[in-house]
Amino acid sequence: MADLWQNAMDHAVSAARHAGEVVREALRDDRKQTVMTKSSSVDLVTQTDQKVEKLIIQSVKEKFPTHSFIGEESVSAGEPLLLTDAPTWIIDPIDGTTNFVHTFPFIAVSIGFSVNKQMEFGVVYSCLEDKMYTARRGRGAFCNGEPLQVSHQEDINQSIIAAEFGSTRDAETVDKIFISLRRVLSLPVHGIRGAGTAAINMCLVASGCVEAYYEIGIHVWDVAAGSLIVSEAGGVLLDTDGGPADLMSRRIVAANRRIIAERLVKEIETFSPIRDDAAPANQ
Ligand SMILES: O=P(O)(O)OC(CO)CO
Ligand SMILES: [Mg+2]
Numbered sequence: 001m002a003d004l005w006q007n008a009m010d011h012a013v014s015a016a017r018h019a020g021e022v023v024r025e026a027l028r029d030d031r032k033q034t035v036m037t038k039s040s041s042v043d044l045v046t047q048t049d050q051k052v053e054k055l056i057i058q059s060v061k062e063k064f065p066t067h068s069f070i071g072e073e074s075v076s077a078g079e080p081l082l083l084t085d086a087p088t089w090i091i092d093p094i095d096g097t098t099n100f101v102h103t104f105p106f107i108a109v110s111i112g113f114s115v116n117k118q119m120e121f122g123v124v125y126s127c128l129e130d131k132m133y134t135a136r137r138g139r140g141a142f143c144n145g146e147p148l149q150v151s152h153q154e155d156i157n158q159s160i161i162a163a164e165f166g167s168t169r170d171a172e173t174v175d176k177i178f179i180s181l182r183r184v185l186s187l188p189v190h191g192i193r194g195a196g197t198a199a200i201n202m203c204l205v206a207s208g209c210v211e212a213y214y215e216i217g218i219h220v221w222d223v224a225a226g227s228l229i230v231s232e233a234g235g236v237l238l239d240t241d242g243g244p245a246d247l248m249s250r251r252i253v254a255a256n257r258r259i260i261a262e263r264l265v266k267e268i269e270t271f272s273p274i275r276d277d278a279a280p281a282n283q
């Protein structure tokens with residue numbers, strides 16, 4: 001049967017590849033990036049984030065004029081963050097802006113596509129590794145065309161967990177993050193890692209390199225594409241409170257197996273940032 005959204009997915013792959021070229025070119029450019037801040041002094045944005053998002057949205061609008069968008073930098077500029085039943089492109093032009101600013105070599109372009117609030121495809125381009133991760137609902141997940149499969153490990157004590165610190169630095173939040181890290185590390189697990197990008201962390205789960213990833217404070221554009229890549233690679237998604245994953249809740253556990261996800265949830269000191277669908281503009 002013909003795949004209704006295959007054209008859109010092909011376009012997402014080429015747009016992500018082009019975006020990756022722009023990112024690599026910006027890193028080669030000797031001129032220093034102007035770094036601006038958003039929700040906090042460590043929530044960074046550059047002109048390259050804005051340029052890449054505009055490029056992606058313009059190219060999609062030309063081909064699919066009726067589609068909707070949720071883009072990180074458009075929302076930051078005041079566009080509404082509204083997920084409807086319409087075909088919607090959910091874009092993080094640079095996932096890992098802090099890495100980009102510091103040339104830490106994990107940077108992704110993330111493009112998710114949802115219809116009726118269900119993810120139809122996800123594309124994550126890890127542009128410095130030249131790895132194109134793709135997933136189409138019901139048709140598996142791939143990296144550069146090779147099928148992905150999560151790890152078979154069922155023992156959390158034999159696992160590597162990916163985690164991040166987020167961009168909130170108030171004492172209460174930092175304490176909760178460290179309580180969780182301490183508990184997870186002390187299980188013990190083999191190790192805790194973090195690529196500095198939610199999208200790549202999720203692709204690492206899908207690839208079987210880490211058993212699970214969790215984070216509180218991410219946004220829908222960080223995890224939309226990655227969530228489908230994880231589930232199509234055989235993984236599971238939960239909220240950090242143990243409930244079903246909710247892309248608007250700003251909390252995610254992505255794991256190879258339910259037993260690992262549920263074990264991890266027991267150790268996470270969860271909290272509730274303002275939901276993406278409840279936040280005012282210019283967050
Ligand atoms: O670099 P960005 O897009 O701000 O995303 C961060 C999380 O908010 C890394 O995943
Ligand atoms: Mg991001």
Ligand SMILES: [Mg+2]
Pocket residue numbers: 049072092093094095096097
């Ligand atoms: Mg970003």
